[in-house]
Amino acid sequence: MRRAFATALVLAMSGCYQTPASDGISGDKIVTIQVPDSDTIQADGATIINLALVVAPGTAVSTPISVEVSSGALSASADPTSTDARKLTLKNLGTGTLPFKMRVGNVPGSVLLTANVGGYLATQVIHLAASPVKTLSLEASRLSIPADGQTGVDLTARLFADTGSHQVSLGARIRFDVCCLDAAGDGVACGLADPLVVPSIGQLASGQTIQVRGVTNRILSGTDVSPSIPIILVAQVDDPNAPSVHCATPDPEVPRAELTLVLQPVTP
DSSP states (O other): OOOOOOOEEEOOTTOOEEOOSSOOOOSOEEEEEEOOOOTTOEEOSOOEEEEEEEEOTTOOTTSOEEEEESSSBSSSSSOTTOGGGSEEEEOOOSSSEEEEEEEOOSOOEEEEEEEEETTEEEEEEEEEEEOOOOEEEEEESOSEEEEBSSOEEEEEEEEESSSSSOOOOTTOEEEEEEEEEOTTSOEEEOOSSOSEEOOSEEEOOSTTEEEEEEEEOBOBOOTTSOSSEEEEEEEEEOBTTBOSOOSSSOOTTSOEEEEEEEEEEBOO
């Protein structure tokens, strides 16, 4: 009588397996998840990865086979942020190799793939690097603000990975700052008190925009005070090699956006 085995051999380098309590499948079962070298794959929400599940010859075509992913989508056309496309059922055609595609999400880090072949579970991990900010833009809810110490302005930094459909990874950090103008009209640090107070750091939590709110300091009008005071709002990628915003000499290697606002001093 042919002996039924209750063990599974997983040939994925970083994989593991779980033996089902009752397999109902005769013979040794070999389960391998084939993944590409992931050192250069970025979590950009657009990249398509070609993957494959390999099952042992002789596996019955009726054996249920499925794959799940912890993030992303197991479809080239699905929304990678939706949980609906994180599980895929595959049909065993007897060839031993079952190819499938995965569209990465925009969350960097480890992605866990789990394959289930008749109850035998194989896992594999794909490591995704962060997709960086290549360019950004800066918008404001208003461009002229009374400097009364109470009025605020909503600032929106829009982040772009490239000119295509690729996205910036979640967790990207943007530094916000305010620059003043000197007599020659050049940007300079404002000194002890910024005329507009904004959060120094914003972090991408969803979508591709970061929103912060700034509030004016109180500036009183007078004979020696201009009736309108232009300031420059700056948003730039938070780079450890450029820990602060330079008003006069920005680093050309660090993505940055600027926007001019006008503050209006108030009557004492």
